[in-house]
Amino acid sequence: MKIIIAGAGAMGSRFGLMLHQAGNEVVLIDGWQEHIDLIKEHGLRANFNGEEIAEKIVIYHQNELETLNFSADLVILFTKAMQLDAMMQSIKSMVGDQTKVLCLLNGIGHEDVIKQYVPLSNILLGNTMWTAGLEGPGKAKLFGNGTIDLQNLGTEGKSSANEVIEVLNEAKLNARYSDNILSSIYKKACVNGTMNGLCTILDSNMASFGETSVADAIVESIVAEFAQVAAYEKAELNVPEVLAQIKTCYNRETIGLHHPSMYQDLIINNRLTEIDYINGAIVRKGREYGIETPYCQFLTQLVHGKEEILGAK
Ligand SMILES: NC(=O)C1=CN([C@@H]2O[C@H](COP(=O)(O)OP(=O)(O)OC[C@H]3O[C@@H](n4cnc5c(N)ncnc54)[C@H](OP(=O)(O)O)[C@@H]3O)[C@@H](O)[C@H]2O)C=CC1
Numbered sequence: 001m002k003i004i005i006a007g008a009g010a011m012g013s014r015f016g017l018m019l020h021q022a023g024n025e026v027v028l029i030d031g032w033q034e035h036i037d038l039i040k041e042h043g044l045r046a047n048f049n050g051e052e053i054a055e056k057i058v059i060y061h062q063n064e065l066e067t068l069n070f071s072a073d074l075v076i077l078f079t080k081a082m083q084l085d086a087m088m089q090s091i092k093s094m095v096g097d098q099t100k101v102l103c104l105l106n107g108i109g110h111e112d113v114i115k116q117y118v119p120l121s122n123i124l125l126g127n128t129m130w131t132a133g134l135e136g137p138g139k140a141k142l143f144g145n146g147t148i149d150l151q152n153l154g155t156e157g158k159s160s161a162n163e164v165i166e167v168l169n170e171a172k173l174n175a176r177y178s179d180n181i182l183s184s185i186y187k188k189a190c191v192n193g194t195m196n197g198l199c200t201i202l203d204s205n206m207a208s209f210g211e212t213s214v215a216d217a218i219v220e221s222i223v224a225e226f227a228q229v230a231a232y233e234k235a236e237l238n239v240p241e242v243l244a245q246i247k248t249c250y251n252r253e254t255i256g257l258h259h260p261s262m263y264q265d266l267i268i269n270n271r272l273t274e275i276d277y278i279n280g281a282i283v284r285k286g287r288e289y290g291i292e293t294p295y296c297q298f299l300t301q302l303v304h305g306k307e308e309i310l311g312a313k
C-alpha cells in the first residue's frame with residue numbers, strides 16, 4: 001500500500017518504520033528541517049526494542065510537495081494537534097478521491113479540521129496506545145507494545161476500513177474496528193488528560209506518579225469531569241474501566257517508565273503542548289454544556305503557566 005505519514009516525529013517514525021518493514025511504500029512528511037536532513041543522510045534511525053536499526057525511508061519537507069506526484073492509498077496523521085490544519089493544507093494534492101485518512105492524534109475534535117479537506121467516507125478516526133519518543137532529530141526510541149482503535153465516519157462503516165486494518169495488522173500494529181470511536185477517544189483522552197499534564201507538572205514518569213499517595217484522588221476527579229462532558233455528547237464512559245486503563249500506565253514492565261508526550265514536548269524540547277486539545281477541550285465544552293470542570297481548568301492553567309516560565313515555542 002502507498003502510505004503517507006503526515007507528521008514524522010516520534011509516533012510517525014514508529015508507524016512509518018513498522019509499515020515500511022512490512023513491505024509498504026512509505027513516504028514521511030514533516031516540517032522539521034534538521035530531522036528531515038538526518039533521515040535523508042542516514043535513514044530513519046531507531047533504538048527499536050533495544051536493537052539499533054536504520055531504514056532508508058523517503059522523507060519530504062511539507063513545503064516541497066507541490067511538484068511531487070504521489071497519490072496515497074492511506075494517509076496517517078501524526079502531527080501535533082496545533083499543526084494539523086497546516087499539514088492538511090500541505091498534503092492536499094496527495095489526497096485523492098480514494099485516499100483514506102487515518103487520524104491518530106491525541107485529543108478531542110480533530111475530525112472538525114479533517115472534514116474540511118476529506119469526505120467523511122474517507123476519514124478513519126482513531127486513537128492508539130502505542131508510544132514513541134525521539135532521542136534527537138533523525139532518531140526514534142521505540143519500545144513496548146500498543147493497539148489502535150478506529151472507525152470510519154461515513155455511512156459505509158467497517159467495510160471501508162477493513163483493508164487499512166489488514167495493512168496495519170500485517171505490520172503488527174494491532175488495529176481493530178470500533179463501533180463507537182468517540183467513546184474510545186474520550187477514554188484515551190482521559191489517559192492523556194491525567195498522565196500528560198500531571199507528569200509534566202510533577203516532573204515524573206507515569207509509574208512514579210502512579211505510586212504516589214495522591215494519584216488515585218487526582219485522577220478520579222479529572223476523569224469525573226471528562227465523563228460528564230462525554231455523557232453530554234452521548235459518548236458514555238465506563239469510569240471504572242477508564243480508571244483501570246489509566247492504572248495500566250503505571251506498570252514499570254510495560255509503559256510506566258515512559259514520560260508522556262507532553263513531558264517530552266515541554267520539559268525536554270521546550271515546545272508548546274497539546275493541553276488545549278485535551279483538558280482545555282473539556283473546559284471549553286464544559287462551559288458550553290453548563291458543566292463545572294475545575295480540575296481540568298486548573299491543570300490547563302498550570303501547563304500554560306509552565307509553558308510561559310520555560311518560554312516554550
Ligand atoms: N509520543 C507518544 O508516545 C504518543 C503521542 N501521541 C500523539 O501523536 C501525535 C504526534 O505526537 P509525537 O509523535 O509524540 O510528536 P513529535 O513531537 O515527536 O512530532 C510532532 C512534530 O513536532 C515537530 N517536532 C518534534 N520535535 C521537535 C523538535 N525537537 N524541534 C522541532 N520540531 C519538532 C515536528 O514537526 P514540525 O517541525 O513540523 O513542527 C514533528 O513532526 C500527538 O497528537 C501526540 O499527542 C499519541 C500516543 C503516544
Ligand SMILES: CC(C)(CO)C(=O)C(=O)O
Pocket residue numbers: 106129130131191192195196249255258259260261262
Ligand atoms: C503514553 C500515553 C498513553 C500517556 O498518556 C500517551 O498517549 C502520550 O504519551 O501522549
